[in-house]
Amino acid sequence: MASSRDRQRKLARAKLDRQMARRAAATRRRRQIQAGVGAFLVLAVIVAGSAWALGAFDSDPKKDTAAGDTCLWTPQDASANTNLKDVGTPATKDLPTDGTRAMTVTTNQGAPITAELNLANSPCAAASIAHLSSRSFYDNTKCHEITADGALRCGDPSGTGLGGPTYSFYDEDVPTVPSASPSATPAPGQPPTYPKGTVAMISNPPGANGSQFLIFFKDFTTTDPKYPVIGKVTGGLDVVEKIGAQPTVDNGTGAKVKPKTDVVIQSLTVGEPVTGAAPATSGAPATSPSAG
Template sequence: MASSRDRQRKLARAKLDRQLARRAAAAKRRRQIQAGVGVAVVLALIVVGSAWALGAFDDDPKENTAADDVCLWTPQDATVNTNLKDVGTPATKGLPTSGVRPMTVTTNQGAPITVELDLAGAPCAAASIAHLASRSFYDNTKCHEITAEGAVRCGDPSGTGLGGPTYSFYDENVPTPEPSASPAPGQPATYPKGTVAMIANPPGANGSQFLIFFEDFTTATPKYPVIGRVTGGIDVVEKIGAKPTVDNGTGAKVKPKDDDVVVQSLTVGEPVAQVTSSPAPTPSASGAPAASPSAG
């Protein structure tokens, strides 16, 4: 009987030893797993810390790859000014801002007048005229004034000086004021003969109207944005400028007397990289040769 109890105790002891061994092995595995996790966490923290130190988590603004607006068009109310004509608005983005753009004005007064529009100095004026020309805005309209400043005024379908599109845009490329209205001999005029400039009513709210100067004009207070220059047909502009004028109904003797000066068509070509032609120098008001009209 004693030996039987001894065997039972030995079996129980062996069983207990096995249980303890399994528990010890399980505890060892847990410690290994925990140690591995701890190492992984430490490594992760090191990586994150390094990335943070190198600025990987800086919240920099994303680069704006969208094209910026080149021009802004201010709406004008045609119910307030019934002389305005709605032909939509030009684009605001992707407009050319370098080189020149050819413009051809065909009138009932002779050969076409050719112009180079200055895309660098007056990109918005060029964009506006090109847009309006594509809508036949200028076709069969009148040059309703021959101004006392020596320019032919065109581009108003209403012929009143108040007409234009249902948008306006700001001044570009207004010449620097002269110290006096009489420049020193040899100095170019503020607006040399052949200059093409915008004219707005009120000033600064440009639309469709433009001036073509047939003689030099100098002023101490320039207000017309220069948009280009005549490259051909200046004799036609001079012919129009020589016409006698009568009262236009407002007390200003600026309306051509004998017959209407009609713009039969106005077209604008595609941009070109650089000036391709230059008009011959013309005498200045002082008698000295003036520089070629600047496109800005």
């Protein structure tokens, strides 16, 4: 007959076997659950990836306002620069990006100066000038500088070179030129970077364009272009050439760049877009006779 001690050992052994069996069963269940969760996660990733590829997570076009924006207008602080004038900002979307718009600058120097703004290459510059002209921003302002590069500088109501609207926009169509020679001079036979009659934006600092623009009255060639081109003169270039031939006087800062005779923009207007119209070609544009 088994002793009492043997029976205790058998009972203890059976208890241990039951505990080990329960632990093994629990481990199997845990592994099964983990495997199921893993499979679910893999399936979820596959489904999510397929949905993403098919565009299921694309933002609602009605809510994604930036997607349809043509231009971005960066606010400028008028309290930091009192030369700025607040006339609102142009629209950001649904702006014309094809064809041309006619710009007419009427001054006190003779016949109007007309130009074509290139909507394909410079839609934001054209939109900005059209907006400003609709607010009479340019009317009764002076072209305050004849630049050393051979251009008439206009579009700053303050006449300081620091004025403009309370927004700015980025460069669009800055010319590209061949690599500069070691002497940093243009390559022989290189066509002018800014042919006579070119209309371009100018800003300080570069890349923060506002309202100021240049009208070149002679060819200008450079290895470091900074002015984004916005169009070409189509009439009245002789008026610009006459202004460019004026002597210059001190503009109040010690720089002799101001035309001796005030050049006043009496009005600046921009016409409606002409879709599909070819921009004016490069080279010397058409001229119109001066009225005085």
